[in-house]
Amino acid sequence: MKLFNKLIGLGLLATLIVGAGLRADDQAFGAVMARYGDNKVFEGALLVARGDDILFTGATGFANREWRAPNGPDVKYRLASLTKGFTAALVLKLAEEGKLSLGDVIRDHLPDYSGPAADVITIEQLLRHTSGMQHTTGLPGWFTGAFRRDISSADFMTEIAKLPLAGEPGEQYIYSNLGYYLLGKIAEAATGETYAQALQSRIFGPLDMQDTGVETASDIIENRADGYMWAARGGFRNQGYVNMDVFGAGAGLYSTVGDMFRWQQGLMGGKILSAESMALMFEPGGAIGWRVEDWALPSGEVAQAINYDGQIDGFTSYLTHFKESGITVILLGNIGTGAGAKAQMTKDILMALKGQPLGKLPLSYRLTKALVDGDLAQGIKAYRAAAAQYDVDEGRLESFGNELGWAQMPQKSLMMRKLATELFPASVRAFVMLARTQASAGECTAAETAYLKARSLVPEEEAELREYLSLQIEALGCDQ
Numbered sequence: 001m002k003l004f005n006k007l008i009g010l011g012l013l014a015t016l017i018v019g020a021g022l023r024a025d026d027q028a029f030g031a032v033m034a035r036y037g038d039n040k041v042f043e044g045a046l047l048v049a050r051g052d053d054i055l056f057t058g059a060t061g062f063a064n065r066e067w068r069a070p071n072g073p074d075v076k077y078r079l080a081s082l083t084k085g086f087t088a089a090l091v092l093k094l095a096e097e098g099k100l101s102l103g104d105v106i107r108d109h110l111p112d113y114s115g116p117a118a119d120v121i122t123i124e125q126l127l128r129h130t131s132g133m134q135h136t137t138g139l140p141g142w143f144t145g146a147f148r149r150d151i152s153s154a155d156f157m158t159e160i161a162k163l164p165l166a167g168e169p170g171e172q173y174i175y176s177n178l179g180y181y182l183l184g185k186i187a188e189a190a191t192g193e194t195y196a197q198a199l200q201s202r203i204f205g206p207l208d209m210q211d212t213g214v215e216t217a218s219d220i221i222e223n224r225a226d227g228y229m230w231a232a233r234g235g236f237r238n239q240g241y242v243n244m245d246v247f248g249a250g251a252g253l254y255s256t257v258g259d260m261f262r263w264q265q266g267l268m269g270g271k272i273l274s275a276e277s278m279a280l281m282f283e284p285g286g287a288i289g290w291r292v293e294d295w296a297l298p299s300g301e302v303a304q305a306i307n308y309d310g311q312i313d314g315f316t317s318y319l320t321h322f323k324e325s326g327i328t329v330i331l332l333g334n335i336g337t338g339a340g341a342k343a344q345m346t347k348d349i350l351m352a353l354k355g356q357p358l359g360k361l362p363l364s365y366r367l368t369k370a371l372v373d374g375d376l377a378q379g380i381k382a383y384r385a386a387a388a389q390y391d392v393d394e395g396r397l398e399s400f401g402n403e404l405g406w407a408q409m410p411q412k413s414l415m416m417r418k419l420a421t422e423l424f425p426a427s428v429r430a431f432v433m434l435a436r437t438q439a440s441a442g443e444c445t446a447a448e449t450a451y452l453k454a455r456s457l458v459p460e461e462e463a464e465l466r467e468y469l470s471l472q473i474e475a476l477g478c479d480q
Helices: 002-009 013-019 024-038 080-096 123-127 153-162 177-191 195-204 257-268 275-281 339-353 363-373 376-385 394-406 410-423 428-440 444-457 463-476
Strands: 044-050 053-060 062-064 228-230 236-238 253-255 291-296 302-312 315-322 327-333
Touching: 024 044, 024 053, 024 339, 024 363, 044 257, 044 339, 053 257, 080 123, 080 177, 080 195, 080 253, 080 257, 080 275, 080 302, 080 315, 123 177, 153 177, 177 195, 253 257, 257 315, 257 327, 302 339, 315 339, 327 339, 339 394, 363 376, 363 394, 376 410, 394 410, 394 428, 410 428, 428 444, 428 463, 444 463
Parallel strands: none
Antiparallel strands: 044 053, 044 327, 228 236, 291 302, 302 315, 315 327
């Protein structure tokens, strides 16, 4: 098994499967890893378990591309927003200890915090993303690198406090890293410990999580992976410097797949929180730090999943536990894989467990490989020459187009939008996405044409949508 994991990490899976006489499950899981690794959709580590039995650990790609150091189960990856589950558990634990109450307001614990509604926003609202606080991306200068510089915690709190609310406290769900950052500071004030110390004494230590911690800008961490992003001319580029000090309790942890399994087992096994706190944390439709939702599987079954994910420059994470079967799938990666692909990879693992073969290769995966190979246009041409070989899904193509835009490749994003309208000519959404991307690229007339096409596809009875599209056309102001 160790040899199997190592060879996967070195990209030598196919050689091993041909002649090594592996268990059927290992071969099936390896085939899933090969699909995602070979097409450059996912690189990182995978753990699959049933109950408390680990069925498989493996990895694909490189933890460090310069040194050709392979990814592996012992490699540490940034968790990004999977951090929030730890922060939520810590806060609920402190409530059990009587150090705070979920009804406390921000100013009860941070009296010097001057942000709006600090005497109204409750800890529970911060936990549930109903505080009205903006997300990190609302900080002026966030996208231009202003917060990649060193900044003290006090100065960062001052920057957060300057932001106006995006909504009234308690009225609506507005995802906010900054709200969770404040929860970390509230935990520090309530305990007199650092966020890292509070986690160590209440979670990491009790669960023997020796490879998990809070990353800071100056840390040297053994076996830490580097993060990578697509490069415009093919291949990958370094994700660039990220100041982890500004993520804190919202997205600042790192871990391994093994430690994340200890976390899942310990938390869901009742080793950290009381039954009352557990019921609150995993309440269907109102979970805290997690999602509890029904998943439609390729087999036609519906399974209840406890799940959360994270994504930060160059890194990605995904943990899913299926209650009825006891199956847990953990993905930690270092090429920023999108949420849709991680969900599909998790479903492919479930199908592998049932002995079901992989279906057709998704077109978006073939195009991802073409992008990394340096010729997206050639990938589209190859698809057209053998279209029947691929699974064409509008949602996946849209996600791929979104990711290309986020990676600052607007022309390649446009290629995906145009392909989507070609493949789904009756889709209002496909033309709307094309129009938005064209507008962002400064192609006003083309965007207007795409919006007009989208409007023409809307049934007459959907007057509200037609009016919305008319307003979008007017807002373009192409004739002004």
